[in-house]
Amino acid sequence: MDIYIIGQQWVNGLVLGSTYGLIAVGYTMVYGIIGMINFAHGDIYMISAYLTAIFLALFAAMGLHSVPVVLLGVLALTLLFTALYGWSVERVAYRPLRRSTRLAPLISAIGISLILQNYVRISQGARNQGVPPLLEGSFRFPAEALDHRFIQITYLQSLIVITALLSMALLTWIIQRTALGRACRATQQDRVMATLLGVNTDRIISLVFVMGAAMAAVAGFLVTLNYGSFDFYVGFLMGIKAFTAAVLGGIGSLPGAMLGGVVLGLAESFFAGFVNSDYKDVFAFSILILFLIFRPSGFLGVPEVEKV
């Protein structure tokens, strides 16, 4: 087998896996702190794709054309507004139901997911939307290659991998090293005790939703620029894949989410590339099933502790 093809599949898998990982973080953080899956998370990602396109158009209308300024500006605004959506989801779908049965917030989250999808469909139209290519060009190894004998990573793809690593590092630092992170971990371990010790757990839970949404916004921003098109339904499949990544990595574990994402992305790329792309998803979900049977806590998850 051609070394360049194998190398290229590593790149493909790494890029795809990084986006899965970024979104998986949102699932894993919310699960870690309230023990529930946020089914509206995929749609938060979808919203961020639309916000990216809207802000790009806004910057273009204002006559700003410097690529770094536009990229940073759009990312900041997308992050801010997507975080607002994440905060609202918690306020509307989770907080009022905090003391009801475990199933209630799950169902209300699915409701929010449907509302977001249809809200976007009605307000933005059901057609595919696109953004113009903003950052073109690529690194090739070796640089002087004949035919197709090279491994290529586009500038945007390298940006995806680097941003994913950086934001994971930042998030891990916040959780492990700051007062805020300590409050998060305290809430995760024992919500009642944390409240008794003066932690505002409601605020912490909101914050976790906001951070998860922010990571989804980073993914939505990068993916939209990379693939150039999206519609109101992109959150569904992406959400399922990211959720799978979170479970693979060990749900509740931050580095696990990233690792699970990369493993899933690589598995998909190699299977599609060297076996058969028809059965790519069958393969990916078979891995999930095997993990659920033989190692339910995933790569880096801690064994289930009974929650009080």
Place this chain on the structure above:
Amino acid sequence: MSKFSQLVRVVIVGLLVLCVGHPGMGMRLSHAAEPIKIGMAGPFSGSDASFGEQLWRGAEQAAADINKAGGLLQQGGKGGRPIQLIKADDACEPKQAAAVASRLVDMEKVVAVVGHFCSSSTMPASTIYADAGVLMMTPGSTNPAITERQLSTVFRMCGRDDQQGVVGADFVLNRLKARRIAVLHDKTTYGQGLADAMRARLRSAGHTEVLYEGLTRGEKDFNALVTKLKGVQSDAVYFGGYHSEAGPLVRQMREQGMTAPLISGDGIFSEVLVTSAGGPGFVKGVYMTFGADPRKMPAGQALVELFRKNGYEPEGYTLYSYATVQAIAAAIQATQSLEGEKLAQWLRGHAVETVMGSKSWDGKGDLQVSDYVMYQWDDKGKYREVE
């Protein structure tokens, strides 16, 4: 006056009214304005909604034009019944298609259905219409199996994928001179059917494809597949599917440095392909088969002008949908009947003058003549016929 004779008189008067009133005015008065319901089923949401919009624009305009001209089933030049279109959204999902088909038949009691669009939706829906004896004519479903099942009330206003695949394969072999051809599809009834038709023609011409694989609808990342295409050194890629996947696919081919042409069918025949690819720069080198441009046919010139005056470009299946309503209306008018079987029988034996010229159907419900030609995209994001 006795009570008995009073009763007799009431009965006599009643009978008289019935005798005089029934055939003449009774019917006319109570039914004068009752609309004839025709279902318009297609993907009005989801990633294929741009096709649904084409269908709706065409059908809506056709119904409006027929109603303005006096409606259907006129007797003695007056009292025509208007067409009322019932919109039914299947989102290109087989399950939803079956559900809306049942609704059209059981609750709305439609006389005929224009639709559906995606072959995977038309398949289950057509069985429901056939069981209920409701006439169905699809403006855009090209999978051969739709009419091969010999359902007596199922027709189409478009060609078939086996014809489309032949045109595609001959073009790839003879004009593009490609020899290492990869065949991809999106695992839908339409996409895989088209890819199979293409492959069958390639094989009968003595060529074996270098790759035959499916991708997943709704995904955006096909980089692994593109790398594989590079690995097998494919010099032409045939794709059976819709523009929402064709766009990202061709973009990623170009980004990975593949210059091979991408050839597809009517599923990408929409300017939304440019949006799906994320810019006009990526669609150069994309080819697609479609019927000879209906916008250029003499019969439709006035209508095309009208659409353009209202700020809508009647591309793709718009005029097909208009013609479908015309065909159904012609059958109703000629038979003076609303029975699906009678309408179907009439359509099999008669030609209809439509906005796309004269159309007639064979025993299976396929068009007698279909005219696929090849179109080519340029780097401005426009397509034109290949000479």
